Amino acid sequence: MAMLEKACQKAFGKALWVYHANTGACNGCDIEVINVLTPYYDAERFGIKLVGSPRHADVLLVCGPVTRQVAPALQRLYDATPNPKLVFAIGSCATGGGCWFDTYSTLGGADKVIPVDFYVPGCPPRPEAILYGVAVSLGLAPKTVGAELLRQESVEELARGESIVGEVRP
Numbered sequence: 623m624a625m626l627e628k629a630c631q632k633a634f635g636k637a638l639w640v641y642h643a644n645t646g647a648c649n650g651c652d653i654e655v656i657n658v659l660t661p662y663y664d665a666e667r668f669g670i671k672l673v674g675s676p677r678h679a680d681v682l683l684v685c686g687p688v689t690r691q692v693a694p695a696l697q698r699l700y701d702a703t704p705n706p707k708l709v710f711a712i713g714s715c716a717t718g719g720g721c722w723f724d725t726y727s728t729l730g731g732a733d734k735v736i737p738v739d740f741y742v743p744g745c746p747p748r749p750e751a752i753l754y755g756v757a758v759s760l761g762l763a764p765k766t767v768g769a770e771l772l773r774q775e776s777v778e779e780l781a782r783g784e785s786i787v788g789e790v791r792p
């Protein structure tokens with residue numbers, strides 16, 4: 623993680639150009655992303671700027687679960703973004719499928735299709751959380767919580783009454 627922060631600071635020290643993609647979101651997360659860019663939160667003062675083409679972007683902000691229909695387009699979007707690039711999954715749907723987890727029409731979170739560097743959960747995440755996530759990624763703000771890995775119980779484990787096993791990472 624420290625290496626990733628250093629790489630981010632070096633590669634994206636002055637400005638971050640951001641491309642925002644909706645891969646099946648209800649629009650709640652999109653509204654908060656746009657909110658971050660309004661004069662109230664004014665992300666442009668940190669050099670964060672929305673661009674209209676992935677070819678101009680340093681960062682992809684992905685909102686929503688990845689629907690089966692949009693998955694190939696998300697892969698093309700990722701391929702079209704020049705390296706080095708960062709991918710943020712914004713909202714509970716993009717981080718792990720959210721309320722659409724395991725439904726027939728979605729594949730789950732963004733990392734089911736493309737590599738994701740940072741996750742900002744919430745339904746939807748507050749604009750402050752999105753800004754904080756970007757600041758942590760650039761090493762401008764300290765990380766205050768550790769990651770916890772969870773897995774879903776199998777049907778057999780549920781039948782035996784076993785609970786979700788969690789593993790805390792530093």
Ligand code: SF4
Pocket residue numbers: 646647648649650651652685686687713714715716720721744745746747
């Ligand atoms: S996380 Fe919540 S607000 Fe965001 S796309 Fe999913 S349902 Fe909508």
